[in-house]
Amino acid sequence: MKQPLTLYGPEFSTYVRSVLLCCEEKDIDYNLQDITLKSKKLLNLNPFGRVPVMQDGDYVVYESAAICLYIDTQFQGPALTPTNTVDLVRMQQWISIANCYLDDIIVRNYLLEFAFPSGKTGAIDDDKINLALKLIPQYLATLDHYLSRADYFSGSRPGIADYLIIPMLHYLRKAPRAEELFEQHPIVSQYIKKMLERKSCIKILR
Ligand SMILES: N[C@@H](CCC(=O)N[C@@H](CS)C(=O)NCC(=O)O)C(=O)O
CATH class of the missing domain: 1.20.1050.10 (Glutathione S-transferase Yfyf (Class Pi); Chain A, domain 2)
Structure with a gap:
């Protein structure tokens, strides 16, 4: 079975919330982990030091719109991207x-x-x-x-x-x-x- 996506960032962040909203709309499992801003761990995941970051297996993506696009295209559920x-x-x-x-x-x-x-x-x-x-x-x-x-x-x-x-x-x-x-x-x-x-x-x- 596919592991849930890991999302890094604090729940109160507007951008983290954007990604969580997309996950909820698609009804997919995720695991939200808080991460310290400016920490080495975060900089290893995202050299720009911003949250959210998404990890799906070895695949790491940062920038919320890109993460949301990944979620939209990889998972079933209502489309979050128009086709026209x-x-x-x-x-x-x-x-x-x-x-x-x-x-x-x-x-x-x-x-x-x-x-x-x-x-x-x-x-x-x-x-x-x-x-x-x-x-x-x-x-x-x-x-x-x-x-x-x-x-x-x-x-x-x-x-x-x-x-x-x-x-x-x-x-x-x-x-x-x-x-x-x-x-x-x-x-x-x-x-x-x-x-x-x-x-x-x-x-x-x-
Ligand atoms: N363009 C980025 C912006 C991300 C962003 O600025 N996130 C804020 C939290 S809402 C952050 O990481 N702030 C930490 C900082 O500015 O050092 C995205 O779309 O993910």
């Missing part, structure tokens, strides 16, 4: 946006700054927060506009881009000033509500 070019390209677009902009501003500048303040005396860096408060409304407006014409970031059903984005939005919904940030963006709010009703999200996004 228009939706596939859109999904890649949103994966890139999630990795380059949403993670940078929503997670690193905003959420992590409250959780682990980076100021010299352990204080919150107001410049980071102010930049985030300037950009997050613009990003949410873009998401809102896109979702006014599309059901999901991966096409007509949820896919890898959605599972990358929803953990970030879920945390942002609970962050300081969330009500103010989301009040102009009802379509994003409806999307979050719809995603959070999925069995996978109920289990992983607590």
